[in-house]
Amino acid sequence: MKRAGLVALCFIAGLVGAMVGNDLTTLSRSPSVRQETTAVLTANTTGNAGIVGSSAGGNNPVVDAVKRVGPAVVNIDTLVLRRQSVFGLWDPFEDLFGSDPFTRLVPSKGQGSGVIVDAAKGYVVTNEHVVHECIGRKSEIKVSLPNKQTYEATIVGADPQYDVAVLKIDGKNLPQAELASSDDLVIGEWVIAIGNPFGFRNTVTVGVVSALDRSLPSDYGGRLDGLIQTDAAINPGNSGGPLCDINGRVIGINTAIIKGAEGIGFAIGASHVKPVVDEIIKFGRVRHGWSGMQFWDISERLAQRLGLESTDGALVVEVYQNSPAAEAGIKPGDVIIEAAGKKIASVADMQDVLRKARAGDVLPLKIVRKGKTINVKIKLSDIPEQLRQ
Numbered sequence: 001m002k003r004a005g006l007v008a009l010c011f012i013a014g015l016v017g018a019m020v021g022n023d024l025t026t027l028s029r030s031p032s033v034r035q036e037t038t039a040v041l042t043a044n045t046t047g048n049a050g051i052v053g054s055s056a057g058g059n060n061p062v063v064d065a066v067k068r069v070g071p072a073v074v075n076i077d078t079l080v081l082r083r084q085s086v087f088g089l090w091d092p093f094e095d096l097f098g099s100d101p102f103t104r105l106v107p108s109k110g111q112g113s114g115v116i117v118d119a120a121k122g123y124v125v126t127n128e129h130v131v132h133e134c135i136g137r138k139s140e141i142k143v144s145l146p147n148k149q150t151y152e153a154t155i156v157g158a159d160p161q162y163d164v165a166v167l168k169i170d171g172k173n174l175p176q177a178e179l180a181s182s183d184d185l186v187i188g189e190w191v192i193a194i195g196n197p198f199g200f201r202n203t204v205t206v207g208v209v210s211a212l213d214r215s216l217p218s219d220y221g222g223r224l225d226g227l228i229q230t231d232a233a234i235n236p237g238n239s240g241g242p243l244c245d246i247n248g249r250v251i252g253i254n255t256a257i258i259k260g261a262e263g264i265g266f267a268i269g270a271s272h273v274k275p276v277v278d279e280i281i282k283f284g285r286v287r288h289g290w291s292g293m294q295f296w297d298i299s300e301r302l303a304q305r306l307g308l309e310s311t312d313g314a315l316v317v318e319v320y321q322n323s324p325a326a327e328a329g330i331k332p333g334d335v336i337i338e339a340a341g342k343k344i345a346s347v348a349d350m351q352d353v354l355r356k357a358r359a360g361d362v363l364p365l366k367i368v369r370k371g372k373t374i375n376v377k378i379k380l381s382d383i384p385e386q387l388r389q
Helices: 002-037 061-072 128-134 270-283 300-306 347-356
Strands: 041-043 049-051 073-085 103-118 123-126 139-144 150-152 154-159 164-168 190-195 203-217 223-230 242-245 250-257 265-269 293-296 314-319 335-339 362-369 372-379
Touching: 061 073, 061 103, 061 190, 061 203, 061 242, 073 123, 073 128, 103 128, 103 250, 123 128, 123 270, 128 139, 128 154, 128 164, 154 270, 164 270, 190 223, 190 250, 223 250, 223 270, 223 347, 250 270, 265 270, 293 347, 314 347, 335 347
Parallel strands: none
Antiparallel strands: 041 049, 073 103, 073 139, 103 123, 123 164, 139 150, 154 164, 190 203, 190 242, 203 223, 223 265, 242 250, 250 265, 293 314, 314 335, 335 362, 362 372
16 A cells, blocks of 8 residues: 555656646747747838737837937927907907907917928928917927927928928937838838827827828818828827838828827828928928919709700809919800819819919810810919918
């Protein structure tokens, strides 16, 4: 009995020892296995690296991209002195009639993001709505870099139609980021948003390109076109900051969110931003092309009265004297059915063509006049000063 008990005890001890030894062996291998499997990368259709995981303590494509762009992402603080009545209401007529004796100057603060695109000249790109209240008012704009350097900024120019503004700071050895092309983006491609949401500086969020070529109404009655939709978290304060690809190139400027929605943010494509920035730097503003005519959409009843075969087209209802349209021989009653090679089915289509045009551009038009189709060319001019916003 004693011998049998001793044999059983030895068997149990050996079994427990084997189990412990197996566990110790497994634990010693775990770190190396985890490091190998979590550093895997894949490639998307654009040839960029796509993220599957990241090794503990090591760099990954997101970290590398943020290192390239992050130093050039700035925080923008605005301070505007606005007149407020003694009853606590803002004076809506301040810009038109000047100060009211029953008002006082009250500071109004704002915050946003931006990105330095030209270190040598100190140019910073942001959204127009970030600095909108500063234009034409007593104001102060401060630009702060991640290294805690702060500079006073001036507005080079801004355009509400594109929601783009260019600021200038005077600094040495500034970092800068590259405004790249957004033309080759692919839905599902990884993107990185960097900015200062709610004042939390240098916040990084990651997502994908959810959709391309989106359009949204702007705050000033226009429309923002060519937007990149992303699920990378964008919040108030992110406006004006960069949306980057996985290679650390700025492919958009974060500009809008849908209130009440999650994972739906929008950025202006860099291919739309760059020519606007170049024109603002050169002229101090965007020289939008002006045709000198006004349009109506064509209803079925109006089409019958005019003897038109369909409601497609933009009906010219007014032509300004000495305008490009007048010089081209366009008359009220003409129906524009094609502009710059694009079919015009409505006023919105015509406005879209004009929105993308610049002063000096020549637009070929196809119009219907008294049942006949004729071709004309119109050379757009700069918008008269009295008509500018």
